[in-house]
Amino acid sequence: MSLTPRDLGMDVPISRRDFFDGIAVGCVAATAAPYAAAPARAAQEPSGPSALRTPFTVLGDTGEALSVPHALRDGRFWEHAGTPVPTGEHYGLVVVGAGRSGLEAAAEWSRRRPRDRVLVLDNHPEGGAGREPLRRGVAFDAVMCDRESFGADTLVTLSGPGWIDWLPIDGQARKDLRTLYDDPPDWLPGLSREAKEERLAGLTYSAFLREVCGAHPDAERFCRTMSAPEWGYDTRAFGAIDAWGTGYPGFDGLGLDRSRPSRYNSATVRAEWHGAARETPAPQDAPVRWSSPVVSVRDGARTATVGYFDGHRVRTVEAGAVILACPSAAVPYLVPDLPEERRRALSRAVRVPLLRAEVRLSDPEAWRRLGVRRVRWTGAYWCAAEFAPPDRVRLLATPCRSELGPDAGSAAGRRELFRTPYEVFEHTVRDQLARLLGPAGFDPGRGIAAITVHRWGHAIPPEYRRPWHEFHPDGPSPADAARGRFGRIAIAGSDAGDGAAVLAVEELTR
Numbered sequence: 395m396s397l398t399p400r401d402l403g404m405d406v407p408i409s410r411r412d413f414f415d416g417i418a419v420g421c422v423a424a425t426a427a428p429y430a431a432a433p434a435r436a437a438q439e440p441s442g443p444s445a446l447r448t449p450f451t452v453l454g455d456t457g458e459a460l461s462v463p464h465a466l467r468d469g470r471f472w473e474h475a476g477t478p479v480p481t482g483e484h485y486g487l488v489v490v491g492a493g494r495s496g497l498e499a500a501a502e503w504s505r506r507r508p509r510d511r512v513l514v515l516d517n518h519p520e521g522g523a524g525r526e527p528l529r530r531g532v533a534f535d536a537v538m539c540d541r542e543s544f545g546a547d548t549l550v551t552l553s554g555p556g557w558i559d560w561l562p563i564d565g566q567a568r569k570d571l572r573t574l575y576d577d578p579p580d581w582l583p584g585l586s587r588e589a590k591e592e593r594l595a596g597l598t599y600s601a602f603l604r605e606v607c608g609a610h611p612d613a614e615r616f617c618r619t620m621s622a623p624e625w626g627y628d629t630r631a632f633g634a635i636d637a638w639g640t641g642y643p644g645f646d647g648l649g650l651d652r653s654r655p656s657r658y659n660s661a662t663v664r665a666e667w668h669g670a671a672r673e674t675p676a677p678q679d680a681p682v683r684w685s686s687p688v689v690s691v692r693d694g695a696r697t698a699t700v701g702y703f704d705g706h707r708v709r710t711v712e713a714g715a716v717i718l719a720c721p722s723a724a725v726p727y728l729v730p731d732l733p734e735e736r737r738r739a740l741s742r743a744v745r746v747p748l749l750r751a752e753v754r755l756s757d758p759e760a761w762r763r764l765g766v767r768r769v770r771w772t773g774a775y776w777c778a779a780e781f782a783p784p785d786r787v788r789l790l791a792t793p794c795r796s797e798l799g800p801d802a803g804s805a806a807g808r809r810e811l812f813r814t815p816y817e818v819f820e821h822t823v824r825d826q827l828a829r830l831l832g833p834a835g836f837d838p839g840r841g842i843a844a845i846t847v848h849r850w851g852h853a854i855p856p857e858y859r860r861p862w863h864e865f866h867p868d869g870p871s872p873a874d875a876a877r878g879r880f881g882r883i884a885i886a887g888s889d890a891g892d893g894a895a896v897l898a899v900e901e902l903t904r
């Protein structure tokens with residue numbers, strides 16, 4: 395039974411906060427008028443510097459930081475920007491972007507050239523993006539077989555051997571899942587190991603289940619969101635070869651060599667196989683100038699000139715070298731002199747969007763009574779929910795339209811993510827918590843004290859992955875074409891490939 399907006403507590407005054415790429419676009423304090431009383435509204439895309447302040451999108455100066463890159467992208471920025479003003483500063487290195495790659499590049503430069511002055515410019519307010527890392531490889535202890543997938547909600551705990559018996563799915567689908575988990579046959583008899591890997595590389599995991607294993611549609615539907623919390627898209631976009639590489643059910647009978655990853659596996663799957671986390675600890679003491687979106691980088695006769703927007707005007711600093719450690723797709727807007735071929739290659743680095751919500755419960759006991767910690771949903775808006783004691787619930791949704799593949803699906807999902815009103819997120823959060831915790835006595839009207847939503851339009855760097863990227867693993871890839879020194883400028887972000895930060899420093903100090 396669906397609850398009404400009033401039953402769900404949409405009209406209850408609580409703390410509501412809405413962030414886009416780490417920047418606040420809307421906040422309503424607990425004492426304010428109920429949010430539901432206001433007309434539904436989406437996070438409006440901010441425009442040029444002189445037209446940035448709308449009542450909703452911009453609260454304080456932080457909104458400027460988000461809107462400048464968008465105004466640059468849309469060709470509106472320079473109409474309003476005025477004449478750049480030199481600060482008179484000169485640095486050995488200026489880094490654009492204070493993410494993991496930018497800080498790594500700054501640290502590597504200082505190690506090699508300790509006497510150089512280094513400046514890092516970032517468009518976020520102080521403290522950076524405040525991202526919570528995704529926790530890879532942490533198992534779910536329950537699956538909500540939801541009404542969106544199976545017509546009614548059934549929470550199934552994954553402990554013990556008999557959990558498949560409890561799934562509310564077709565009997566044939568249960569049989570197929572038992573086979574996939576417990577005793578999968580060799581689905582590709584007569585093929586060599588290499589030919590099997592090649593066949594898997596040509597399929598998504600959903601296609602593997604349907605076309606190779608002949609699994610019942612309910613079995614594929616049950617598995618579909620397995621990849622979503624870690625990769626940002628579901629198994630209609632996640633490759634079968636990477637599903638094999640990360641231990642998904644169905645592959646054991648193929649007799650593939652499990653002592654090494656396949657050459658077709660994506661870079662992250664290969665790295666994790668060898669136990670190497672891709673994350674590199676970033677130095678904490680890098681000299682970062684926050685709220686300073688870079689708007690132009692030009693190489694000159696003696697130095698490069700870097701322009702950034704300080705909230706009022708464009709200021710410039712001179713640099714002996716510049717490392718661009720922002721998302722690759724932003725680079726063509728910052729460096730207008732780049733050759734067309736490189737601009738095209740950089741624009742092909744499409745990041746995957748993510749949506750997270752943090753809910754503060756005023757009644758956390760209901761979740762404790764549920765007896766599980768981490769729940770995967772099979773088809774509802776939020777695909778994962780996790781209890782973080784003492785009183786938080788974290789939810790994750792994946793806006794990528796997986797049926798279109800990771801690149802086209804991310805672009806389409808990002809547009810949707812931006813347009814969706816906060817009220818939709820709040821409603822879906824309340825609805826799913828009511829469905830999950832209602833049987834444990836939870837009242838969504840009185841049980842929630844705060845909801846904070848983080849819309850990450852450009853979250854997970856693109857990953858070359860079969861079956862979508864035919865050039866993988868032999869190349870050449872768009873990242874190969876995008877990389878490389880351009881005068882005093884080099885490109886270093888994660889989108890440019892593994893180790894790009896150190897490579898960029900090497901290129902510029904050679």
Ligand SMILES: Cc1cc2nc3c(=O)[nH]c(=O)nc-3n(C[C@H](O)[C@H](O)[C@H](O)COP(=O)(O)OP(=O)(O)OC[C@H]3O[C@@H](n4cnc5c(N)ncnc54)[C@H](O)[C@@H]3O)c2cc1C
Nearest residue numbers: 491492493494495516517527528687688720850853887888
């Ligand atoms: C919620 C969330 C969870 C994630 N969890 C994981 C995880 O568990 N594991 C994992 O491997 N990856 C994870 N990622 C992705 C991870 O953040 C990236 O892999 C990693 O941060 C990439 O580092 P980077 O330095 O290349 O890019 P980023 O971290 O994106 O840093 C780029 C920086 O450039 C800045 N910038 C952009 N344009 C400009 C400009 N014009 N001027 C100045 N600065 C600019 C941005 O503000 C940003 O700070 C997650 C991402 C999000 C959003």
